[in-house]
Structure formats: C-alpha cells, structure tokens
Amino acid sequence: EAVEVYLSLPKLLGANGENAVPVKVWLLPLTCLDSTAAKLVRQISIGLVQECQSVLEDFSDLEMRFNDALRTQTAQQFPQIGKKLKTFKQKCSQFKKVFQQTLAEKLPSIRGGGEEEAVLAEELRKTCSSPFNSKDLNEWMDCKEREISILKSYTMMKNTQIVPRKMILKKFSKQSRLCVLSSPRWEVMNRTSQLYQTTFNKHPNQTMPKIHTLQINEANKENKNITFLTVGLTNETQKGASIYLYTDGFSVNEDFEPPSKPATVTGSDINHNSVTLKISPPRFGAEDITSYSVEYWVSGEDGWKQKTASKAEEVTVSDLSAGPANEDGSFDLKCLKMRAKSMENIFVNFNKTTTKSLTKEVLRERKQPEISIENLQKQVKVGLAKLSPNTEYMFRCRAETPVGAGPANEVSGSIKTLPCSPPGKLHVESTSREISVSWEKPAELGQDVHVLSYIVEYAKQDQHVKEEDLHWEQMMAGAEKAIISGLQPETEYAVRVRIPQK
Structure with a gap:
C-alpha cells in the first residue's frame, strides 16, 4: 500500500x-x-595510510632495539654507551609524539573535507627528508650495535679488565707496562633536530686494523709485567678505537698499533744444525717493532723453544761446527756475530796448483749486497743455530714490541736439517798430474746416520768466472781419501768434498 x-x-x-x-x-x-548515526566522510588513499603506519611501526621497532641494547652488559660496563642510547631514544620518542600529534590533527580534517590529501603527503615528505628518517635511524643503530659487539669482544678477552671511568686508571699507574684500549669515539653533528650521528661507518679502516691485531693480548697472557685495560675515553685527535700505551705510569703512545703476524716466513739455507728464516714484516703495526722472536718445535718433543734477536737487524749465530764448503759452496759459521743483512755465507775453497814448488790455500769471502736497515720495513733474515742433524722442526715467528709479542706466523710444513755436518778439515798434496786429498769424518752425525761415500769435486780456477759457474768435475770416494789424476801441469785447481744427500 x-x-x-x-x-x-x-x-x-x-x-x-x-x-x-x-x-x-x-x-x-x-x-x-544521534552521534552513532552514519555520516558521509572523505576516504584517504590507501597509500598514504600505509606510509603513516610504516613510519610509526619503524619507530616502534627502533624502540625495541634501543631497549635491547640498553639491557646488554656492555652498556652497563661502559656508561657512555648507555648515556648516548638513552639520549637518542628520548629524542626519537619526542619526534614520534610530534608526528602522532600531527596525524591526529590532519586526518580528521582531511576526512571532513577541511583539507586536501596533499597536506598529509607533505608531512610524510618532511618526515622522510628529516634526520629522523627510518634509513638514517637504523644506520645509526646498526653502528651502535656494532660498537657494542666490538666492545663485547674486548670484555671477552682474557687478562683484560674493564675500567668504566678514566679516573680509575690511576690505580694501575705503577704497572711497568699498561695497554689501554679506548672505545670508539662518536661524533655529534648538529642537524635539524640535533640527530646524533656517527663517523664510525665513514672511517672503518681507521679502526679495523687495530681491532684485528688484538691477538697481542693472547700472545702475552703469561707476561705478568703487562696489564690490559679497556676504558671509554674521548680523544679529539683520534677517530675510532685507540690503544694507549703507558710505561711506569706515564703515557708514551696514544695511538699504539699492535703488529699483526709477519706477512710471510720461509725457510732457506738449511744445514745440519742451522736454518735461515726469511721474514717479511707485518702488514699492520710494523713501526713499533723492536725485534723478532723465532720459536721452533722439535718433532717428537713437547713445547716451543724460543730465540730472540737482540735488535731487529742483528742476529747472533753461534755454536755451529766449522768445516769445508757445503754442497752449495757455503761454509758453516762458528761463534760469529754478524748482522743478518750484511753477510749471508762465508765461502772457503782450497786452491792447489799441480806443482810441488807452489802450494797455496785461499780463504775467500763473499758478502751479500747491503740492504737498508732503517727499520723492519723490508725482508729480514734470521739464523737459527744449535739445531740437531737429521731432525724435523716446526718454526714460527712473531714481532716484538714495547708491549710484548705479536701473533705468530708459522712456516708452512716442517723443515728437516741435513743428516750430518760437512767433512772435516782437508789435507791436500799435489804432483804434476795428481792431487791427493784426505779429510776428517763429519764431526756431527744425526741419529741412525752412516756415511757410506763422499763426492770429491774439482775444477780449473778462472779469475774471470764466478766460482759457482766453474765447470766442476766429480768423483766418488768410499773412504776419507781420494786421488784426483789426469790433471794438467802448472794449472790451479779448486777442490771440495761433500757428502751425497738422498
């Protein structure tokens, strides 16, 4: 109806x-x-709504990260960390409240038709371009978490005490050696909303070499004269982490860089009781090196034994047996102190002419070309003596500094010394066409080593030809005597005896 x-x-x-x-x-x-009655309102685009929601969620996630960082033990041990986190958290909370207040004013106005959506879009643009945008805030927090992680690694190091304030350092001022690691310094940049930003991520290379070389702590854990501390300090002249070195209560270095392990360590000039190690300087911290220490491990025994050079460029090689030339023409040194860079080997040749009236013995020295020894910026050679024949050794080397030893680098694989020492002193007699050579048995023999034969080498002398380039003839001898026949009269010959090596 x-x-x-x-x-x-x-x-x-x-x-x-x-x-x-x-x-x-x-x-x-x-x-x-009726206030509950339906009414007509303008809808805001879903994209703007999602952007607003994303900004608020980012602030909430960041707040959780702040709280987690503040609860860490590192933040408690280093008050500076907690103070910066709390200050930054407070500023982020203030900005979040301002943003929420803006939304509370703009959203009803836009829905009621009082303002356009462009107003909300402009507010979001300002937020994203401000220092409090999500990207910058998370980067700052990433750096803080990285700093906390690094400081946590310091706290986990053995023999290291945490000092919350610089004043407490006075307690340790009487230590003979004091190595103080300061935490990274954080810059404060005055931007639109006084956002705290860090330069840590802008200068990673200034801190990472020092961080990676802190194995010096582990290498010196048994040294009672060195104390390691970690403290939060502010130094305007240094960026990032710094290592302070104190001696007898006085600061001697505010930017000490511990050495890394030597770049390379290789063995050469292997004899029956000595080995020469060629050491390349560490990549980091080479400026403060005072010497190198070499440790060797005898196969079948326990523990490392150590040999340290008194100076970086000087090595004492002693207690080596003397004798004729080795296979390569070198002569073992006996009780000889020398610079490792000035002379490598002494060469000895017994020169004979095939006449009865003329007999002479010549001692020749060949020096290595001089190498600059300003410091250890170039390769160094270190000789190791008092080794046993026919024995396997493991070698490793580390740099020494005023603080102590750095991390070690091992020679790849084991090195075995020669089975025995060279033959003993030569006795030479000559006729017009023959040279009679006799010698003593090797003074040192390795365990289970027996000499079954010798190699006698001889060559015509030529003043214009280097010794190693002479045309050497060989003959075998089953005992400590040999006769070289078929020689040319009135001719000078060089003679040497060696033991064949397997």
Missing part, C-alpha cells in the same frame, strides 16, 4: 503541477540527533 501511495504521488500534482503547494523544509544531519 505504501508503494502504491508513493507511485501515485506524481499524478496527484497534476499534469503541469497545478495542484502543487510550496512547502519550506529545513534539513538537519542525523548526527545532530
């Missing part, structure tokens, strides 16, 4: 509206009568 009345209303007005009567009507929104 109501529908029928509704359909008949237009007809009742007449064909031309002649039956219509003017009526004045006032419209009133339903919300004025």
Whole structure:
C-alpha cells in the first residue's frame, strides 16, 4: 500500500503541477540527533595510510632495539654507551609524539573535507627528508650495535679488565707496562633536530686494523709485567678505537698499533744444525717493532723453544761446527756475530796448483749486497743455530714490541736439517798430474746416520768466472781419501768434498 501511495504521488500534482503547494523544509544531519548515526566522510588513499603506519611501526621497532641494547652488559660496563642510547631514544620518542600529534590533527580534517590529501603527503615528505628518517635511524643503530659487539669482544678477552671511568686508571699507574684500549669515539653533528650521528661507518679502516691485531693480548697472557685495560675515553685527535700505551705510569703512545703476524716466513739455507728464516714484516703495526722472536718445535718433543734477536737487524749465530764448503759452496759459521743483512755465507775453497814448488790455500769471502736497515720495513733474515742433524722442526715467528709479542706466523710444513755436518778439515798434496786429498769424518752425525761415500769435486780456477759457474768435475770416494789424476801441469785447481744427500 505504501508503494502504491508513493507511485501515485506524481499524478496527484497534476499534469503541469497545478495542484502543487510550496512547502519550506529545513534539513538537519542525523548526527545532530544521534552521534552513532552514519555520516558521509572523505576516504584517504590507501597509500598514504600505509606510509603513516610504516613510519610509526619503524619507530616502534627502533624502540625495541634501543631497549635491547640498553639491557646488554656492555652498556652497563661502559656508561657512555648507555648515556648516548638513552639520549637518542628520548629524542626519537619526542619526534614520534610530534608526528602522532600531527596525524591526529590532519586526518580528521582531511576526512571532513577541511583539507586536501596533499597536506598529509607533505608531512610524510618532511618526515622522510628529516634526520629522523627510518634509513638514517637504523644506520645509526646498526653502528651502535656494532660498537657494542666490538666492545663485547674486548670484555671477552682474557687478562683484560674493564675500567668504566678514566679516573680509575690511576690505580694501575705503577704497572711497568699498561695497554689501554679506548672505545670508539662518536661524533655529534648538529642537524635539524640535533640527530646524533656517527663517523664510525665513514672511517672503518681507521679502526679495523687495530681491532684485528688484538691477538697481542693472547700472545702475552703469561707476561705478568703487562696489564690490559679497556676504558671509554674521548680523544679529539683520534677517530675510532685507540690503544694507549703507558710505561711506569706515564703515557708514551696514544695511538699504539699492535703488529699483526709477519706477512710471510720461509725457510732457506738449511744445514745440519742451522736454518735461515726469511721474514717479511707485518702488514699492520710494523713501526713499533723492536725485534723478532723465532720459536721452533722439535718433532717428537713437547713445547716451543724460543730465540730472540737482540735488535731487529742483528742476529747472533753461534755454536755451529766449522768445516769445508757445503754442497752449495757455503761454509758453516762458528761463534760469529754478524748482522743478518750484511753477510749471508762465508765461502772457503782450497786452491792447489799441480806443482810441488807452489802450494797455496785461499780463504775467500763473499758478502751479500747491503740492504737498508732503517727499520723492519723490508725482508729480514734470521739464523737459527744449535739445531740437531737429521731432525724435523716446526718454526714460527712473531714481532716484538714495547708491549710484548705479536701473533705468530708459522712456516708452512716442517723443515728437516741435513743428516750430518760437512767433512772435516782437508789435507791436500799435489804432483804434476795428481792431487791427493784426505779429510776428517763429519764431526756431527744425526741419529741412525752412516756415511757410506763422499763426492770429491774439482775444477780449473778462472779469475774471470764466478766460482759457482766453474765447470766442476766429480768423483766418488768410499773412504776419507781420494786421488784426483789426469790433471794438467802448472794449472790451479779448486777442490771440495761433500757428502751425497738422498
């Protein structure tokens, strides 16, 4: 019935509206009568809504990271870390509240048609371009967490005490050696909202070499004269972590860099009781090296034995047996102190002419070309003596500094000394066409080593030809005597005897 009345209303007005009567009507929104009534509002684009939600969620995630960092033991041990985190957290909370207040004002206005969506888009643009944008905040927090992680590694080092304040350092001022590691320094940059930013990620190479070479702590854990401390300090002249070195209560170096392990260590000039190690300087911390220490491990025994050079460029080689030339023409040194860079070997040749009236013995020295010894920036050679024949050794080398020893680098694989020492002193007699040579047995023999034969070598002397380039003839001898025949009269010959090596 109501529908029928509704359909008949237009007809009742007449064909031309002649039956219509003017009526004045006032419209009133339903919300004025009932606040729960539906009302017409403008919808905000879903993209802007998601951006607003993302900004707030990022602040919430960041707040959780702040809280986790503040609860770490490292933040408790280093008050500076906790103070910076709390200050930064407070500033982020203030910015978040301002942003929420802006949303509370703008969103109803936009929905009611009072303002356009462009106003909200502009507020989001300002937030993303401000120092408090999500990318910069998370980068800052990443750096803080990295700093905490590095400091945590310091606290885990053995023999290292944590000092919360610089003043407590006075307690340790009487230590003979004091190595103080300061935490990374963080820059404060005054930007739009006083955002704290770090230079740590801008200068990683200034701190990482020092961080990676802190194995010096482990290498010197048995040294009672050295104390390692970690303290948070501020030094305007240094960026990142620094190592302070104190001696007898006085600061001697505020940017000490511990050496890394030597770049390379290789063995050469292997004899029956000595080995020469060629050492390349460490990649980091070479400036403070005072010497190198070499340790060797005898196969079948326990423990490392050590030999330390008194100076970086000087090595004492002693207690080596003397004798004729070795296979390569070198002569073992006996009780000889020398610079490792000035002379490598002494060469000895017994020169004979095939006449009865002329007999002479010549001692020749060949010096290595001089190498600059300003410091240990170049390769160094260190000789090791008092080794046993026919024995396997493991070698490792480390740099020594005023603080102590650095990490070690081992020679790849074991090195075995020669089975025995060279033959003893030569006795030579000559005729017009023959040279009679006799010699003593080797003074030192390795365990289970027996000499079954010798190699006698001889060559014509030529002043214009280097000794190693002479044409050497060989003959075998089963005992400590040999006769070299078929020689040319009035000719000078060089003779040497060696033991064949397997």
